[in-house]
Amino acid sequence: MSNYYLLNNVRFLPRERTLFNDESGEKVVLTNISAKCLLCFCERYEKLISHDELIEFVWDVQHKTVQYNSLYQVLLILRRSLAQVGLSQEMIRTLPRKGFIMGGIKLEQYTGDESPEVARQSGSEALAVVKASIAQDETVDNGELQPVLQSIEAPFSEIKPPITSGITLHLSVASCLAVAVLLLVALVAVWQFFPSSNRNFFRGYEVAKDAPGAGICTWLYNSDASSFERHRQFSADHPELCNEQEAIYVTAYTTSRKISAVACSNSLTTASRQAHCLSWYYPNRSTLKDSL
Amino acid sequence: MKKKHKIVISAAAFFCLAIVAILYFYQSPSRRNNTFVCSARVVIRNEGYTLYSLLSFHLGRGDGVAALSGYMEDPQHRETAINRYIHFSELDRDEGKQLQSEKIIPASNESVSADALAGILPDFFVEKGHLLNLRRTWAGENSMMILVSGFPAILCD
Numbered sequence: 001m002s003n004y005y006l007l008n009n010v011r012f013l014p015r016e017r018t019l020f021n022d023e024s025g026e027k028v029v030l031t032n033i034s035a036k037c038l039l040c041f042c043e044r045y046e047k048l049i050s051h052d053e054l055i056e057f058v059w060d061v062q063h064k065t066v067q068y069n070s071l072y073q074v075l076l077i078l079r080r081s082l083a084q085v086g087l088s089q090e091m092i093r094t095l096p097r098k099g100f101i102m103g104g105i106k107l108e109q110y111t112g113d114e115s116p117e118v119a120r121q122s123g124s125e126a127l128a129v130v131k132a133s134i135a136q137d138e139t140v141d142n143g144e145l146q147p148v149l150q151s152i153e154a155p156f157s158e159i160k161p162p163i164t165s166g167i168t169l170h171l172s173v174a175s176c177l178a179v180a181v182l183l184l185v186a187l188v189a190v191w192q193f194f195p196s197s198n199r200n201f202f203r204g205y206e207v208a209k210d211a212p213g214a215g216i217c218t219w220l221y222n223s224d225a226s227s228f229e230r231h232r233q234f235s236a237d238h239p240e241l242c243n244e245q246e247a248i249y250v251t252a253y254t255t256s257r258k259i260s261a262v263a264c265s266n267s268l269t270t271a272s273r274q275a276h277c278l279s280w281y282y283p284n285r286s287t288l289k290d291s292l
Numbered sequence: 293m294k295k296k297h298k299i300v301i302s303a304a305a306f307f308c309l310a311i312v313a314i315l316y317f318y319q320s321p322s323r324r325n326n327t328f329v330c331s332a333r334v335v336i337r338n339e340g341y342t343l344y345s346l347l348s349f350h351l352g353r354g355d356g357v358a359a360l361s362g363y364m365e366d367p368q369h370r371e372t373a374i375n376r377y378i379h380f381s382e383l384d385r386d387e388g389k390q391l392q393s394e395k396i397i398p399a400s401n402e403s404v405s406a407d408a409l410a411g412i413l414p415d416f417f418v419e420k421g422h423l424l425n426l427r428r429t430w431a432g433e434n435s436m437m438i439l440v441s442g443f444p445a446i447l448c449d
Contacts, residue, residue, distance in 0.1 A: 030329075031329055031448065067346075067363075069346075069373075070362075073331075073361055076359065077331065077350060081329070177304070178300055178301065178307075181305075201430060201444060249444070260443040264447075268435070269432075276449070277333075277447045277449075278333045278335065279334045279444070280335045281336045
């Protein structure tokens with residue numbers, strides 16, 4: 001998937017759903033829907049896109065259930081995000097009864113997915129090719145080639161071997177304390193800045209093998225509930241969810257009248273791909289006692 | 293304490309401060325400013341009424357706006373449109389967030405009555421001056437989720 005420069009200094013990375021201003025360092029992570037919307041505008045730059053075309057591109061197979069109001073809200077959020085990285089909200093214009101058009105910017109497409117390892121490898125290959133050509137062709141002016149070689153070798157010269165000093169490390173109370181503090185800071189940083197699977201809310205949910213429709217989809221119930229009766233009742237009342245979605249996470253307690261379900265296109269606990277989910281919420285669903 | 297120990301401890305403290313400073317400036321501005329955007333498809337059902345909606349939250353540093361659009365189906369399967377914005381302020385709490393509605397702006401094409409809405413939605417979405425308690429958490433591959441009264445109610449796309 002290509003990346004885009006929306007201006008000389010603002011990048012749009014569709015895969016990471018990110019807008020990045022190189023000058024100010026401002027970075028905005030878009031919602032999945034907003035990113036798709038912006039990608040559609042980039043792919044059809046300065047072309048008129050009708051409401052239906054845009055909805056079909058963004059919502060894909062679910063586009064028939066989406067209303068124009070939802071689209072306008074997504075555009076509102078997208079325009080705010082654009083403004084946050086220093087772009088004009090007017091770059092996406094609404095043409096009444098016709099659709100939308102993006103223009104007035106200097107859009108450039110580029111592929112920026114080459115990893116540093118690949119770049120380093122290709123650099124090494126280029127270096128080998130140049131050196132081989134020098135060895136074969138003695139008539140080449142070394143004075144001309146030297147700057148080229150220096151420019152290729154420069155990134156590798158920055159990678160220096162570890163410096164081995166002759167100082168013996170004496171473990172003392174102070175150094176142990178320093179190491180402990182450093183480890184603590186590192187742990188806090190990892191916990192705070194890199195969300196891990198341990199923070200997945202649905203991690204402890206149990207698969208309900210005896211739930212209605214369990215062969216078609218996967219029903220998962222919160223394991224901290226004292227009984228799964230209300231969960232099973234919900235599953236029995238909503239067989240349609242099982243036909244539409246792959247994994248349904250039901251949260252209920254016998255002590256509360258509330259019940260919620262998050263129905264997703266794929267598992268939130270095992271699958272690595274992005275899931276599309278629909279949330280169900282009953283603020284006051286009748287309990288089993290009421291129905292008896 | 294020996295001079296050597298003092299030097300080591302001072303160096304460790306300085307190093308920790310440097311790491312904290314780097315981490316602070318490395319994180320995204322939205323995270324630093326405690327802002328985030330969430331958009332989710334939510335179905336709410338209560339006593340025969342069902343609300344099919346797209347709910348978007350745009351939380352800033354101390355305030356934000358929520359947009360709610362969709363339609364409501366009554367027990368007789370009649371549908372009425374809903375489309376409104378809720379401007380809110382954020383109140384500090386020990387856990388999670390507490391939002392207070394400041395201004396409700398219904399769109400011109402909204403046809404649902406306030407009484408019908410009050411039966412299905414929290415008061416926060418219906419009248420100004422009401423509170424909504426939220427807690428943010430994570431689900432799946434870095435998807436943000438909002439808990440309402442401890443229940444997972446809104447999973448952001």
